[in-house]
Amino acid sequence: MKPKTALPARAAASWEGFRYSKALKLHSDADLHYLSVYLAELEADLNMAPVAQDHKPQNGFDVPHKKTEDRHKERSSRRKFRSNDYMIFSADAMQHISKTAERTTEKYTWLGESLRMSFKMLRSDTRLVRTMLHSHGFMQCSNKNPLVNVVWAGASMKAAKMRDLQPWQRLNQFPRSKQLTRKDFLYENIERSKSIFGNAFDFIPEFYVVPREHARFAKALLNLEAQIERNEAVASFPGEFIVKPVDSCQGKGIFFVSSTDEIPLEGPLLASRYLAKPYLVNGHKFDLRIYVAVTSFYPLVAYVYSEGLTRLASMPYDASSCSSSRDYIHLTNYSINKNSTSFVRNESMSAEDLGHKWTLGALLRYMEKEGIDAKLLMLRIEDLVVKSLLSIQCAVASISKTHLRFVGTNFELFGFDVLIDEALKPWLLEVNLSPSLACDAPLDSLIKTRLMTDLLNLACIPLIDRKTVDSFAQLRPFIHTPESHESSDLDEELRSAENLVNVKTLKKRPVGIKRSVLNRRLANGVVSQNEQRLQSIVRRVKLEEDRRGDFIRVFPRKETWNLYSGLMEDLGSEDYDQKLYEEIIMSQTASREGSVEKKLKREDEEEDGAEELEEIADVFHAVMINPQEYPTLELVPRKVREIIGSWYNEAKEYTKKITQEGEIYAQKLPAMRPSARVRTKSCTEFYEVRKEKLKGKKLAAAAAASQKQATSSDKENSQPDGVPAI
Numbered sequence: 001m002k003p004k005t006a007l008p009a010r011a012a013a014s015w016e017g018f019r020y021s022k023a024l025k026l027h028s029d030a031d032l033h034y035l036s037v038y039l040a041e042l043e044a045d046l047n048m049a050p051v052a053q054d055h056k057p058q059n060g061f062d063v064p065h066k067k068t069e070d071r072h073k074e075r076s077s078r079r080k081f082r083s084n085d086y087m088i089f090s091a092d093a094m095q096h097i098s099k100t101a102e103r104t105t106e107k108y109t110w111l112g113e114s115l116r117m118s119f120k121m122l123r124s125d126t127r128l129v130r131t132m133l134h135s136h137g138f139m140q141c142s143n144k145n146p147l148v149n150v151v152w153a154g155a156s157m158k159a160a161k162m163r164d165l166q167p168w169q170r171l172n173q174f175p176r177s178k179q180l181t182r183k184d185f186l187y188e189n190i191e192r193s194k195s196i197f198g199n200a201f202d203f204i205p206e207f208y209v210v211p212r213e214h215a216r217f218a219k220a221l222l223n224l225e226a227q228i229e230r231n232e233a234v235a236s237f238p239g240e241f242i243v244k245p246v247d248s249c250q251g252k253g254i255f256f257v258s259s260t261d262e263i264p265l266e267g268p269l270l271a272s273r274y275l276a277k278p279y280l281v282n283g284h285k286f287d288l289r290i291y292v293a294v295t296s297f298y299p300l301v302a303y304v305y306s307e308g309l310t311r312l313a314s315m316p317y318d319a320s321s322c323s324s325s326r327d328y329i330h331l332t333n334y335s336i337n338k339n340s341t342s343f344v345r346n347e348s349m350s351a352e353d354l355g356h357k358w359t360l361g362a363l364l365r366y367m368e369k370e371g372i373d374a375k376l377l378m379l380r381i382e383d384l385v386v387k388s389l390l391s392i393q394c395a396v397a398s399i400s401k402t403h404l405r406f407v408g409t410n411f412e413l414f415g416f417d418v419l420i421d422e423a424l425k426p427w428l429l430e431v432n433l434s435p436s437l438a439c440d441a442p443l444d445s446l447i448k449t450r451l452m453t454d455l456l457n458l459a460c461i462p463l464i465d466r467k468t469v470d471s472f473a474q475l476r477p478f479i480h481t482p483e484s485h486e487s488s489d490l491d492e493e494l495r496s497a498e499n500l501v502n503v504k505t506l507k508k509r510p511v512g513i514k515r516s517v518l519n520r521r522l523a524n525g526v527v528s529q530n531e532q533r534l535q536s537i538v539r540r541v542k543l544e545e546d547r548r549g550d551f552i553r554v555f556p557r558k559e560t561w562n563l564y565s566g567l568m569e570d571l572g573s574e575d576y577d578q579k580l581y582e583e584i585i586m587s588q589t590a591s592r593e594g595s596v597e598k599k600l601k602r603e604d605e606e607e608d609g610a611e612e613l614e615e616i617a618d619v620f621h622a623v624m625i626n627p628q629e630y631p632t633l634e635l636v637p638r639k640v641r642e643i644i645g646s647w648y649n650e651a652k653e654y655t656k657k658i659t660q661e662g663e664i665y666a667q668k669l670p671a672m673r674p675s676a677r678v679r680t681k682s683c684t685e686f687y688e689v690r691k692e693k694l695k696g697k698k699l700a701a702a703a704a705a706s707q708k709q710a711t712s713s714d715k716e717n718s719q720p721d722g723v724p725a726i
């Protein structure tokens, strides 16, 4: 059953592969593989996701294709709602989801509903994600359903579970991203990069992982004590080191350590040097929540959101006292400070700098009023983000090669917590996996709704008909079941299918052909595969450029290759980072006469051009980590200033006001109308079971509490000194 319309070359090649595998009577996993490749290439070549078939499947294979004119007709009819056939998310949809279904309210849900798009939540129940997806017509499936369009995971997932992702599916996580989000792993990765590449990675405080590094930690504390005795250092309050569990959040389990006898013996815990001189806002300590989206680790494609949050401590900073309100002075977590009597909620609809939670823009505008170069500060934060991601790139890339079959199936949102010291140096405190998307105040709802809209747009979720998805399930019903992820049988079968191809290919080898010739042919095949993958990546990054909303792409961008390649580990012969840079950035700037890029390129061709570039890169990294020496753009050496000039202009985005006078913003997330809150039967059952379990737990807890109360009141009623009650 060959498609009647002429297929683009690569799709046709896949089709041949599909036919070939059938002719060889390969296992149906191989059919599935070719079918997947075929679909992915259709998606890429025709710049649209495959749509529903209008013909009956033959031979049990439902290969989706449509006549070109039908496709055009279908495209133009839905043009209003589609851009390149990927779902467009709009924050506006959230305003309609609570209203009763009318024509205007239906416009956001009809597309998702008509294609029967779906999602599932794994160890997460984030209301914002659910509301956003329901607002666009997605139905929620139980977490056992393998064929959903979007998988939203709230906790770290095993890489093996990502293997079966199909080209139209999207998952909000990369394998091994825990290397960034577990505190000890993050610090150790950055320390490792620092030991290889030098001071460019100097943006985390001195640290020890206990109990593993107990001896080193004790030695450091003894040295400090001696320095303080000799008046070479001053004691810092509430402690020299702040100690946190490596895998917790919301300020849980944090304490301070100043002497060796306070070092805990259990763990794992991260003890990091307490940064005792933070930059203060109206006398209060604060930290920043910077949202970072990554759509690819190899090559690295990273974005920083232009809106973020400033979280202030609820009590004024006092670096010399060890008062009882210690946590409200020294910790800036919202979850801690909201319990303080001095905490002021920002309930305002339009003020971005009220109470103890501000927007990032409000803080930067405050700093600018104080005469600080806030845009340069943001470039330093972007630099810290890029370097943190580069420190784990090798680990993620190596596993992605074997576990992520298709380009663009994964994306991830990270929450970077940054503290700024009085010298205006940003320090990375930690990186959060699934940063909180709770909307407790109007500012939260406003920022996080926009963030989620832009993130889902960046994820480029293909519009694909449920029928096409179901045809996969018919091919191999068990391949996608969660159990099968764990099963090694499936891997065995796939491997034997692959071996079968190799065996057949070898048998067909013409007698007398040299092994070296064969190797060269095989190598050429690999090269062309890499080239194809690169082209898919390039297409995807270009697509993201049109869909990034308020995200600023910080990598790759103008000059990043020249400035950061010296800090990147060798990831293989594909050289995706360099090639993507050439395709996306160099090609853009090549036409611009006299651009810095061109100038540098020309210089690069000159004899000592490369050497000069290296020098410029060194100065750039010195500028990034040393705000005391380079506090404003004017004081940055000219060559570096010319390079980062366009980044600096772009950084204006961070300082803009997000609320507008006279506008009314929603206080909290809307309640969804029941007709839009579609769940599959199994999902509803799953939630019912969960509800029952919770109810049971609550009842048991209430029973235990009343029993406890009864025994304690019994004790109170009983006579003291064993005198029997009357």
Ligand SMILES: Nc1ncnc2c1ncn2[C@@H]1O[C@H](COP(=O)(O)OP(=O)(O)OP(=O)(O)O)[C@@H](O)[C@H]1O
Binding pocket: 205, 242, 244, 248, 249, 250, 251, 252, 254, 272, 273, 274, 275, 276, 286, 287, 330, 331, 332, 333, 417, 419, 429, 430, 432
């Ligand atoms: N090295 C440090 N120096 C000064 N203050 C620090 C340091 N590390 C953490 N803090 C303060 O402690 C707070 C909690 O630290 P951190 O964010 O690492 O912990 P967490 O429990 O993981 O919080 P979150 O809810 O943000 O994930 C920070 O917001 C910051 O105010």
